[in-house]
Amino acid sequence: MKQVKFIIKHLKNNSLKMVVLMASGVLIVTFTLLTPLFFSYFIDTIIGDIPSQNHLFNFLVNQVGGLQIMREHLWLAGVLLVSLSLVSGIFMIVRGYLNGAISEDVVMNIRHEMFNHIAKLPYGVFVKHQSGDLIQRTTSDVETIRRFLAAQVSEFVYALSMALLSALIMFSINPQLAWLSIIALPIIFFFAFFYFKQMQRAFKASDEAEAEMSNTIQENLSGVRVVKAFNNEAYEMEKFTQKNATFRDLTYRLIHLLARYWAISDFVCLLQILVVVVVGIYFALHQRISVGQYFVFVSYVSMVLWPVRNMGRILSDMGKVSVSIDRLMEILDVPMEDVDTGLTPTIAGNISFENVSFKYDDGITHVLHDVSFKIQQGERIAIMGPTGSGKSSLVHLLLRLYEPTQGRIYVDDVPLDTMALKHVRQNISIVLQEPYLFSRSIKENIKIAHPYANDDQVAHVATIANIDEVIESFESGYDTLVGERGVTLSGGQKQRVAIARSILANAPVLIFDDSLSAVDAQTDQEIQRALQNIAKDVTTIVVTHRINSAKTAHRILVIDQGRIVQEGSHEQLLKTPGLYQTIAKIQESEDHA
Numbered sequence: 001m002k003q004v005k006f007i008i009k010h011l012k013n014n015s016l017k018m019v020v021l022m023a024s025g026v027l028i029v030t031f032t033l034l035t036p037l038f039f040s041y042f043i044d045t046i047i048g049d050i051p052s053q054n055h056l057f058n059f060l061v062n063q064v065g066g067l068q069i070m071r072e073h074l075w076l077a078g079v080l081l082v083s084l085s086l087v088s089g090i091f092m093i094v095r096g097y098l099n100g101a102i103s104e105d106v107v108m109n110i111r112h113e114m115f116n117h118i119a120k121l122p123y124g125v126f127v128k129h130q131s132g133d134l135i136q137r138t139t140s141d142v143e144t145i146r147r148f149l150a151a152q153v154s155e156f157v158y159a160l161s162m163a164l165l166s167a168l169i170m171f172s173i174n175p176q177l178a179w180l181s182i183i184a185l186p187i188i189f190f191f192a193f194f195y196f197k198q199m200q201r202a203f204k205a206s207d208e209a210e211a212e213m214s215n216t217i218q219e220n221l222s223g224v225r226v227v228k229a230f231n232n233e234a235y236e237m238e239k240f241t242q243k244n245a246t247f248r249d250l251t252y253r254l255i256h257l258l259a260r261y262w263a264i265s266d267f268v269c270l271l272q273i274l275v276v277v278v279v280g281i282y283f284a285l286h287q288r289i290s291v292g293q294y295f296v297f298v299s300y301v302s303m304v305l306w307p308v309r310n311m312g313r314i315l316s317d318m319g320k321v322s323v324s325i326d327r328l329m330e331i332l333d334v335p336m337e338d339v340d341t342g343l344t345p346t347i348a349g350n351i352s353f354e355n356v357s358f359k360y361d362d363g364i365t366h367v368l369h370d371v372s373f374k375i376q377q378g379e380r381i382a383i384m385g386p387t388g389s390g391k392s393s394l395v396h397l398l399l400r401l402y403e404p405t406q407g408r409i410y411v412d413d414v415p416l417d418t419m420a421l422k423h424v425r426q427n428i429s430i431v432l433q434e435p436y437l438f439s440r441s442i443k444e445n446i447k448i449a450h451p452y453a454n455d456d457q458v459a460h461v462a463t464i465a466n467i468d469e470v471i472e473s474f475e476s477g478y479d480t481l482v483g484e485r486g487v488t489l490s491g492g493q494k495q496r497v498a499i500a501r502s503i504l505a506n507a508p509v510l511i512f513d514d515s516l517s518a519v520d521a522q523t524d525q526e527i528q529r530a531l532q533n534i535a536k537d538v539t540t541i542v543v544t545h546r547i548n549s550a551k552t553a554h555r556i557l558v559i560d561q562g563r564i565v566q567e568g569s570h571e572q573l574l575k576t577p578g579l580y581q582t583i584a585k586i587q588e589s590e591d592h593a
Contacts, residue, residue, distance in 0.1 A: 003325040007145075010109050014102045018153075021098040024091045025157035031088035033165055036299035038081060040292030050290055095154050103149035107142050114138045114328065120336040123401040124361060129331075132215025137331060140210060141324035148321045152314045159307035159314070166300045173293050180279055181301045184272035188265055188308055195261045200319030202254040207323055209247040216243050269305040276301040342420035347427040348412050349377040349508040349539030351398070356407035358393055366405065367393050369562045377508075380540040382550035384580065385559035391543045392433065394559075395513050398541075400424055411509075429507035433514040433543075435498030437489070442471055443478040445497055449505035461503040467496035512542045512549075547584050556580065 011018055118134060163185065170178035220236050276297055284294040351374070358368040367390045375381050383391050396402050397409060400421055409416040416424065429449065437445050446458050458478065462468040470493055474480040482488050482497075489497065502510060542549055550556050551570035558566035558573070558580045566578050573580040 002329065003322050006325050006329060007106075007149075010106045010113075011102070013109075014105055017098050017102050021095060021102065021154055022157050024095040024098065025154050026161045027091045028088050028095065029158060029161040029165055031084050031091070032162075032303070033169065033300070034084050035081060036296045036303075037169070038077075038084065040290075040296045050292075099150050099154055103146050106149055107146040110142050110145065110328070111138060114142070114331065117332055117334075117336060120339070121331075121334055122337050123396075125334055128362075130211075130215045132218040133211045134331070135218065136207075136211035136214045137327050140214075141207070141327050144207075144317075144320050144324040148317050152317050155307075155310065156314050159311050162307045163304050166304045170297060170300055173296060174283065174289050177276070177280060177283055177289065177297055181272075181276050181297060182304065183275075184268050184305065185308055188268055188305070189311065191265065191268075192261070192309075192311055195257060196319050199254060199257050199261075200322060202250070202257055203320045204323040206247065206250040206254050207320075207327070209243070209250045213240070213243040213247045216240050265309045269309050272305055273298075273301055337421055339422040339425075340420055342423065343414060343418050344420055344423040345412060345414050347423075347508050349375075349537070350412045351375040351509070351539065352410040352413075353394075354408050354410065356397065356404045356409060358390075358397060358402065358405045360402070367562050368397075368404075370407070371559075371562070371564055372407075373557055373564060373567070375539055375541070377539055378537045379555065380542070380553045382542045382544060382553035382556045383559060384544060384547075384550055384556060384583065386579075387545075389559045390562040391559055392513055393562075395430065395511055395541070395543060398509075398511070399428055399430060426505075427507050428509040428511065429502040429505040430511040430513060431495075431499050431502045435494050437482050437494055437497060439481070439483055441476075441479045441481055442474075442497060445482065446478075446501045446504060449501045453504055457504065458500075461500040462497075464503055465496040465500035467493060467500060470496075508537070509539045509541070512540070512544070514543050514545065545583075547587050 115138065118138070163182075167178065167182055170181055216236075216239060220240070280289070280294045280297050283289045284291055289297070353371050353373050356368060356371045357366050359366040371390075371394070383394065385391050393402075397404055398416070400416060403417060411419070411424075438448075443455075443458055446461065447453050450457070455478070459468060462471055462478075471478055471480070480488075482494075499512075540553075542553060544550050547570075553570070555567060555569060556573055557564055558578070560579055566573055566576065566580050568576065574584055575581075
């Protein structure tokens with residue numbers, strides 16, 4: 001039922017078109033069924049001399065002068081048959097146009113809804129879901145719905161109308177032969193329903209295997225440099241081959257089920273036709289039906305059986321659509337982030353963590369334990385600690401990518417969780433540890449933070465990030481395309497473009513999440529000095545492993561195993577035995593080595 005509601009919801013702007021589509025299907029059936037009836041009338045009444053009770057054809061014949069005129073001008077019967085076919089053809093054209101118009105409009109709306117929904121999902125969803133799987137849902141699963149709407153909805157209306165109308169006509173002619181003509185219909189229908197259940201499971205397995213294969217392709221394209229750097233092509237090819245073979249085998253199973261259905265249903269339908277032909281001849285020979293009526297039965301039995309038999313394909317596709325809709329709804333049912341509701345106070349940059357603890361949803365232990373500290377507006381704070389100590393988790397909480405398990409965070413004495421997410425992220429700018437650049441120009445990548453910035457503003461922040469000379473050395477300058485994920489730039493260059501992007505946001509709080517690690521020490525110091533000159537009132541948080549990146553900070557917070565174990569300036573911490581002093585000695589010895 002929920003799948004039907006999903007389709008109806010996305011058909012709401014096409015409801016009138018859908019009514020016309022269904023009406024066209026019924027009219028196609030009507031004019032298709034009239035053709036054998038007219039042949040029967042032609043054989044029995046016009047050529048023969050059997051009076052007809054068909055008021056429609058009697059009326060049409062009277063309009064051209066009566067039976068005698070028709071017998072003298074048989075070409076008029078041909079004109080009538082051609083007219084019936086032309087009218088049916090017109091409605092077929094209408095049906096074909098509406099099939100395409102409705103299906104394309106509906107899937108466009110579904111794709112738009114999916115992309116919009118995915119873009120606004122909480123960060124944790126993307127941690128749990130593979131990107132290849134999300135792409136599969138937005139493309140292949142939506143395409144399954146499109147194919148169904150483009151053909152099978154109108155085909156279902158056609159098959160149902162054909163079965164009902166032709167059955168009514170046959171029963172009006174000869175009930176006994178009519179019962180024989182439709183005796184196979186329940187068998188075909190229930191056989192199709194049985195296979196529908198099996199094919200639904202088979203399609204789901206095939207669809208999920210395709211998602212796994214797509215994810216493998218996506219991972220290899222994204223990580224191509226790692227694959228080549230470690231000469232790992234053969235291993236990745238073997239991994240892909242396994243995924244591809246699994247997808248092939250599961251798809252084969254689906255194809256085999258369909259082949260079995262068509263073979264068995266073909267046998268039943270042909271046997272049914274044979275019965276009608278043989279019994280019909282017997283009835284005609286014993287004058288229980290006329291030759292014209294026999295022609296109607298022989299024509300109608302095929303018109304009924306094949307559409308009903310094709311309902312097996314419709315049911316099969318309904319199974320596929322049901323699976324695809326379930327996969328879409330699995331994502332659409334995840335609540336989106338409410339980025340607009342909440343307070344929007346003016347943010348100066350005073351930050352306070354009060355007894356904050358945090359663990360991930362799928363975690364067993366806390367990654368932060370009772371963390372408390374304060375940062376004043378304009379203060380430069382460095383956060384240091386070993387890998388896995390909880391440094392990045394602090395940043396995630398400050399951006400509200402996650403919420404604290406315990407405790408509270410305040411910005412300018414306002415609880416962070418009461419502020420609108422959009423407002424928080426507009427006022428807290430971050431340079432990520434792994435900068436992501438889109439396959440666009442350098443200028444466009446920088447302007448993501450401020451789409452309406454002019455060229456002078458872009459050049460200014462590039463100068464601060466110490467990337468301006470590099471950009472100007474390129475033939476196209478700021479219009480240079482960086483390739484997917486910024487592949488044409490070095491790691492340090494990508495990092496500096498990302499730094500320029502964050503500075504352009506002009507936010508009162510600026511965070512560097514270990515983002516200076518990809519630049520050399522001299523560039524690091526130049527960027528730090530430039531930031532000090534232009535961001536005196538900006539609260540700056542530098543998450544780093546390097547003493548050189550931390551020592552210019554007003555204060556350094558040393559975190560270990562989710563707890564703040566030391567706090568002070570570079571000079572103070574160097575004189576105090578502890579983790580900071582140990583790190584400083586290790587890095588100093590490495591520099592001298």
